[in-house]
Amino acid sequence: MLKVLEEIHVPVDLIAGASMGSIVGGLYATGMSPQEMEDALATMDWDASFEDKVPRKEMPFRRKFDESSFLTKIRIGIQDGHTALPTGLVEGQKLNFILRQLTLPSATVDDFDKLSIPFRATATDVASGEGIVLSHGNVADAMRASMAFPGLFSPVEIDGRLLVDGGVAENFPVETARKAGAEVLVAVNIGTPPAGKEKLTSLVKIINQVTNAATARNVRLSKAAISTKDVFIEPDLGDISFIDFKRVRDAVAAGEKAARAQIEELKRFSVPEAEYRAWRERTRRKAYKPFAIASIELVNPSPVSNAIVLSHVKTKPGPLDMKLLEEDLTSINSIGEFDLVDFRIVPRGDGNVLQIVIKDRAWARTSAQFGINLNSDFKGNNGFELLASVTSTSVNRLGAEWRAIAGVGEITTITGEFFQPVKVASPFFVSGVASWQTQTPLVPVEGLGTVGVQEKQYMWGAVAGVGDGRFWELRGGAQLGHLWTDPTTTEALQAESVSRGAVVARLTVDSRDNVPFPSKGAALRVAMDWETPALGADDSTRRLHGIGMAAFSSGKNVFQVLATGGSPVKTDLPYYDAFKLGGFRRLSGYTRDELYGPYMAFGSVTYLREINRFKTSIIGGAYYLGVSLEAGNVWKTGSDVSFSNLRYAGSVFVGIDSPLGPVYVAYGMAEGGRSAVTFQLGVAF
Secondary structure (H helix, E strand, O other): HHHHHHHOOOOOEEEEEOOOHHHHHHHHOOOHHHHHHHHHHHHHHHHHHOOOOOHHHOOOHHHHHHHHHOOOOOOOEOOOOOOOOOOEEEEEEEHHHHHHHHHHHHHHHHHHHHHOOOOOEEEEEOOOOOEEEEOOOOOOOOOOOHHEEEEEEEEEEEOOOEEEEEEHHHHOOOOHHHHHHOOOOEEEEOOOOOHHHHOOOHHHEEEEEEHHHHHHHHHHHHOOOOOOOOOOOOOOOOOOOOOHHHHHHHHHHHHHHHHHHHHHHHHHOOOOHHHHHHHHHOOOOOOOOOOEEEEEEEOOOOOOOHHHHHHHOOOEEEEEEHHHHHHHHHHHOOOEEEEEEEEEEEEOOEEEEEEEEEEEOOOOOOEEEEEEEEEEEOOOEEEEEEEEEEEEOOOOOOEEEEEEEEEEOOEEEEEEEEEEOOOOOOEEEEEEEEEEEEEEEEEEOOEEEEEEEEEEEEEEEEEEEEOOOOOOEEEEEEEEEEEEEOOOOOOOOOOEEEEEEEEEEEEEEEEEOOOOOOOOOEEEEEEEEEOOOOHHHOOOOEEEEEEEEEEEEOOOOEEHHHHHHHHOOOOOOOOOOOEEEEEOOOOOOOEEEEEEEOOOEEEEEEEEEEEOOOOOOOOOOOEEEEEEHHEEEHHHHHHOOOHHOOOOEEEEEOOOOOEEEEEEEEEEHHHHHOOOOOOOOOOOO
C-alpha cells in the first residue's frame, strides 16, 4: 500500500501499527523506503531469527556435554522447588538484534513524535489485559512488544509493564491513530475472517483461526469507527497466515493489488510533485554514519560475574562496528545463562554510551534435562534407558557448577560432579566426582554363549584439567572405588569383589554442529585408565580407548568417517573392562554388544542425504536417508589383531532429528548372512 501512496505522491503524517503492522509502520517511520523494507524482510532468514539456541559449535564445552548426552530438545527450569518453563517459545535474541539494526539511525530517538514520521504502536499489558499505546522509548522495543504473539514470543517489559501482541487489545489501531491527531485515515486491515470447519486441517490453520477469533471483536469496533472520508483497504491474503513470514513478497503483492483497486480514492490525498519531493526528502533516512561510542557499560542483574561476561566482549570505544557487536552478543549468549543479551545506545554528555544489557534467565540457574534410549531388533533383543540430569550453574562468582545425573533401565546409575574454575574465565579447573552404577551385561563365555553378569560399582575421585572452554578439554587425576560381579546363570564365572584405584586421563575434542546428525566438525575422545595397587587396586591394568569422527557436507549430502579402538597396554584386562561391538552402525547385522574382547578396532563410513527439514527448528531438525559401510572386530590377544580377520557389515536407514532425540529405522547386514531390522530412539548413553 505504501508503494502505491508514494507512486501517486501521497505524504503520510502519522503511522499507527499493531503486530506485524508495527514492524512495517515503524520501519517506514524511521525513514526506510517501501522497497528497502520489502527487500530487507523478504531476504531475511526468518527461521534463523526465531532460533534462540546458540549454534552448537559456539556452545561452551560443558553445555556441549549436556547436549550430547541428553538429546531431547526440552529443558525445564527449577525454581524454589518448582518447575518453571520459558515465557515463550522464542525469546528473540536474533530477532531483537535484527530490529535494532534495521532501526539503528533512530536508536537515540526516545520520542516517537520526533521520528521521521510520528509513530504509534499498540501492545497489550499481559497482567491487566489493558491496551497500551507506545509513543516513546526505543522504537525497536515498541515493534518487538507489539508483535509478541502470546506463547510464541516472550513478553517485553517496557516501563514496568509486561507487554504482548497489540492485536490482542487493538489489532486494527483506528482509535489510536485518531487520538494521535489523524484527521483522515488510510486504514489497512489484514485480519482475516474465520475459516469454515472443513478448512481447519492443520495445526497452523487452527492457530491462525484462534488468532482471528481472539482479535475479531476489537477489529469489528475499529471498522465501525471508519468514516466516509477515510479509505478502507482489506487485501485478500488467501492462505497466507500470521506466521507465514517467508511469504513477504506474496503479501506485498496482495496489498499492492488491493491499494490499486482503490487508487482513485487514494488520489484525493495527492499533493503537487514539488511538495511531495520536499516531504520525502525530509522523511527519508540519510546514509548511516556509525555511532561514535565513548564508553561501554554492562547492565547485568544476573549472578554471573561481570568479569565473565566482559571476557566475551571485543568491541572497543570508537566507531560502532555492528558485525563485531553481533559477535560479542552471540558470544555472551553462548554462556547459556541468560534469556536475552541486548544492547542500547544511550546519549550521555558529549558522547554515546554502548550499554550491553543482560536479561536474566526467568527460572534462575537450575534446570533439568532428560534423555531416552529405546532400541529393538524385533527378535527379542530390546533395550531401554531413561536418564535425567539436574544442573546448577554460577554457584559462585568464579562460575562453579554442580550436576547430578540419574538413570534407570539397562544401566541404573546416579552420578554427581562439582566443577570449579580456578579463577574467572580461567582455562584451568578442578572437579570432584562420585557415582554408583548397576547393570547386567551379557558376557560371552566359551562353550556357553552369553552369560548375564550382575555388576555393581561405586566410584569417587578428583581431577584437574585445562581447556579452551569451547572445543577441547584435557583432564587427569585419580579415582577410587569398588566393583562386585555376580554371574546370574552359571558357575563358569566366579563372583568377584574387586577394589579399584586408578590414575585417569581424558582428552575430549568436539566441534560438531550436531551430535546425532553432524554435517561438519569433528569429535575425539581418548581415555587412559591405569589401575594400580598404589591407589588401592587389587590388580594392575592399563586400559586405552579412543574414538574419533569427522563430518563433511556438500549441499544436502553429508559424509561421516568414524574410527574407534581399544587395547590393554602391556597388561591383561578382566572381562568387565573389555570392549564391545555389535548393533546398528557398530557392525550392523550383529546383536547389540554381541562381540566382546580386550582388543577392539572398528571403522565406518556413512553417507547421509537430507530429504527435508521441519518447518521450524522449534519442532525439530531434518530427516535423512543413510547408508553405512563398516568394518571391525574384537580379539582375545594382541597377536590375533589383523586386518585379515576384520568383520564387514553395512546398513541402510532413515534418520529423523526429532524433539525427543534422534530416531532411526535401519536394516543392517553382515557377513555370513547376518541381518537385522533395528528401531532406535536416542543414543546409548
